[in-house]
Amino acid sequence: MTRLIVAAGGGGDAVAAAVVDAALYGGDEPAVILTYAWDRLIVDPVPGPRGAADFRDLRRLTHSVWAVPADARPVAPAGSTLPRLAAELTYTFALMDPHRGAEGMTRQLDELIAEFSPSTVDLLDVGGDILARGDEPGLKSPLGDALSLAACARVDVPIRLLVAGPGLDGEIPADVLRDRLGSRVLTLTAEQVEPVSAVLEWHPSEATAMLAATARGIRGLCEVRDSGLPVPLTDEGPAVYEVDLGEAVERNELARAVRATTSLAEAERHSREVCGFSEIDYERAKVQRLSDRTSVAFDDAAVLARVAHIAAAARAQGVTYTTFRRLTEALGLPGTQRRDLRALLISSHPEGYTPPLWHFGPQG
Structure with missing residues (x-):
């Protein structure tokens, strides 16, 4: 059992x-x-x-x-x-x-x-x-x-x-x-999320990263996804x-x-009818957009300058934290470079790393 x-x-x-x-x-x-x-x-x-x-x-x-x-x-x-x-x-x-x-x-x-x-x-x-x-x-x-x-x-x-x-x-x-x-x-509590702390160093989930962050007492406004959606980190987290x-x-x-569906395609059709979309259609379209994107070399100085620009814009909107997935996508980097970006930011500005999130710091 x-x-x-x-x-x-x-x-x-x-x-x-x-x-x-x-x-x-x-x-x-x-x-x-x-x-x-x-x-x-x-x-x-x-x-x-x-x-x-x-x-x-x-x-x-x-x-x-x-x-x-x-x-x-x-x-x-x-x-x-x-x-x-x-x-x-x-x-x-x-x-x-x-x-x-x-x-x-x-x-x-x-x-x-x-x-x-x-x-x-x-x-x-x-x-x-x-x-x-x-x-x-x-x-x-x-x-x-x-x-x-x-x-x-x-x-x-x-x-x-x-x-x-x-x-x-x-x-x-x-x-x-x-x-x-x-x-x-x-x-x-912080103690209860500690066993997955090493996992959250590499796992791209934003919601679970914020769940762990709020359990550790982190509060503020966190920017997520490629669109920069702001999510409040509160005592409810x-x-x-x-x-x-x-x-x-x-x-x-x-x-x-979808209760009686016998295929994923059938379930997708219901999603389009009920919700007006299927998230797999969104993924298909995004794959096409990413395939059309020209690859850009990872230049440390240029990346840090662009992150500083993103941080300034975020702070102006009251945003205090972000995820490494959000930064990777905002910079237009491929997913394979998420680890490189994370390592660069932590080595350059260790004070900004508030596991598992990145802290934009105070305005000004």
């Missing part, structure tokens, strides 16, 4: 799942974390989530579910953070594959539950966009969460829906989410809430629409 926690949107939700699991249950027996292999283009240049066929050397857990061990490798040109997560965290990362729609994901959940007889099953989302209706103006990535929610709603065991860091994904503001949240079950899963499904029109 173990525990099962579903990382609703993949990516940083899988890292947060390890934190929340240990904080809630003690971590004496690490859980199985069921997660998408769906990383942003800074890691994986192929749009959409990866399936089992996109990896080598997976380990079979059930007929339909594979674990991603440390020695697994994505098939080029795809990329994935999951093998490195498996190497650095003592959890089993099981691959949630949405290519057969919510029907296939439900089957995966049923098989895992039958195989492991978990003592608890939790569904975790960082930020709270899983509580969307589908028409919110800031909504950017509803599809993965809606599929996870739909699949969990079909499973014949109790599943607890948890939302960590309301508003930290920059999609639905915390003030809007407040009436949709249930009771607070946990407020994360490290909070974890329990939400009624049935109520979330009733509210989430996309989750209801």
Whole structure:
């Protein structure tokens, strides 16, 4: 017997799942974390989530579910953070594959539950966009969460829906989410996020980075994404809430629409109908834009000058922090140079590094 926690949107939700699991249950027996292999283009240049066929050397857990061990490798040109997560965290990362729609994901959940007889099953989302209706103006990535929610709603065991860091994904503001949240079950501390501090040195998740930052007491306004979206870092940031899963499904029109889907393409069609877009279409378009971009040599002095310009503009808007992913994209650098940028900034201005964020410093 173990525990099962579903990382609703993949990516940083899988890292947060390890934190929340240990904080809630003690971590004496690490859980199985069921997660998408769906990383942003800074890691994986192929749009959409990866399936089992996109990896080598997976380990079979059930007929339909594979674990991603440390020695697994994505098939080029795809990329994935999951093998490195498996190497650095003592959890089993099981691959949630949405290519057969919510029907296939439900089957995966049923098989895992039958195989492991978990003592608890939790569904975790960082930020709270899983509580969307589908028409919110800031909504950017509803599809993965809606599929996870739909699949969990079909499973014949109790599943607890948890939302960590309301508003930290920059999609639905915390003030809007407040009436949709249930009771607070946990407020994360600096000690509880410390086990993933090394992971957040390289993992590109912005929402989970801000979740860890707020748990460490960092407060202010953080600029994220290529668009420079400002996200408040408040006392609400490290909070974890329990939400009624049935109520979330009733509210989430996309989750209801995709419940009987048998392919990812079918789920995408529903997303376009309900929300007016599919985030995979956005990724496809962004890949095309990036492919048209001329590569620029990494010149230390020029990069530092441009970062100083970005910082000045941000401070003028009251922004105090940013992520390294945001800076990488704002500078027009390829994802492969994110590590170079981070190393340059920390070596040149160590006072600006407030793990895992970059501090712009006082205005003036």
